[in-house]
Amino acid sequence: MPDRFLTPDNTILTAGDSLTYGFGAPAKRSYPDYLKVLTGVNVVNVGLNGETSSEGLTRLPILLKTYHPRLTILCYGGNDVLQKRSMKELKENLRKMIQIIKNSGSDVLLIAVPNITLFGLDPLDLYEEVADETNTPFLSGVLSEILSDPSLKSDQIHPNADGYQKMAKAVYDALKKYGWIAKD
Numbered sequence: 001m002p003d004r005f006l007t008p009d010n011t012i013l014t015a016g017d018s019l020t021y022g023f024g025a026p027a028k029r030s031y032p033d034y035l036k037v038l039t040g041v042n043v044v045n046v047g048l049n050g051e052t053s054s055e056g057l058t059r060l061p062i063l064l065k066t067y068h069p070r071l072t073i074l075c076y077g078g079n080d081v082l083q084k085r086s087m088k089e090l091k092e093n094l095r096k097m098i099q100i101i102k103n104s105g106s107d108v109l110l111i112a113v114p115n116i117t118l119f120g121l122d123p124l125d126l127y128e129e130v131a132d133e134t135n136t137p138f139l140s141g142v143l144s145e146i147l148s149d150p151s152l153k154s155d156q157i158h159p160n161a162d163g164y165q166k167m168a169k170a171v172y173d174a175l176k177k178y179g180w181i182a183k184d
Contacts, residue, residue: 002107002179006070012043013067013106015056015097016075019113019143020047022164024154029161034168039181044069052079053093060097064104071180072106073171074098077113077124078157091126098134109174110138114147116157121147137178142170 006012014020014032022030022045032045044067048055053076064072074097080090094110101108112127121144131138143159145166146152152163159167175181 002071005182006039006041006175006180008040008042010041010070011067012039012041013063013069013072014043014045014047014075015060015063015072016047016111017051017056017079018047018049018158019078019167020045020073020075021049022047023049024158025161025164029164031159031164031167031171034165035171038168038172039175047075050079051076052083052085053077053090053097054085057093057097057100060100061104064101064106069106071109071175072101073109073111074101075111075113077127081113081115081124082157087124087126091130094127094130095134098130098136102134107180108134108136109171109178109180110136111171112138112140112143114144116147137174139170139174142167 032043036043046063056076077090098108110131114121115124127138146159146163152159154160176183
C-alpha cells in the first residue's frame with residue numbers, strides 16, 4: 001500500500017495496449033487523459049495498440065527509467081486473449097512486470113481485462129491471483145461493465161470517449177480506495 005499521497009509533481013505511468021492508448025476515442029479522450037484531469041497529477045500514456053503482455057514486458061524497463069513514475073497502472077491482456085495466447089504466459093508476464101515496477105521504486109495498480117467470448121465477458125481469475133500473489137492492488141470489473149454497454153463502446157472491444165471517461169473515474173476511485181489520493 002502507498003506510504004504517501006500522490007502530489008502534482010509525481011508521475012503516473014499508464015502502460016498497456018489499445019485500452020490504455022485510447023483506441024476508439026478522439027485524441028485526448030483516453031482514460032489516462034481523463035485521469036490527469038481528475039487527479040491533477042502528470043499522467044503519461046505509453047499504451048500501444050496491439051501490444052501483448054510479452055511486448056509490454058520487453059518495453060517496460062526503459063519506460064520506468066525514462067519517466068520515473070510514482071505509480072504505474074498496468075492494463076495488459078486484451079491482445080493476449082484475442083490472439084489466444086497462453087494464459088499461463090500472461091500471468092507470468094504480469095508477475096514479472098509487477099516485480100520490475102516495484103524494483104524500480106514505483107507503486108503498481110493492476111487493471112483486470114475480461115475474456116471476450118461468444119457468450120459475453122467473463123472475468124479472468126488470473127488477475128486476482130496475480131494481485132494476491134504479488135500483494136498488488138487491482139481493479140476488476142470496470143472493463144466488463146463498460147464493454148457490456150453499447151452506449152460506451154466504439155466497437156466490440158474498445159470503449160468510446162464516454163467509456164474511457166467512466167474507466168478513468170473507476171481508476172480514480174481505486175486510487176482513493178488504495179490510499180494514493182485522499183478520500184473526499
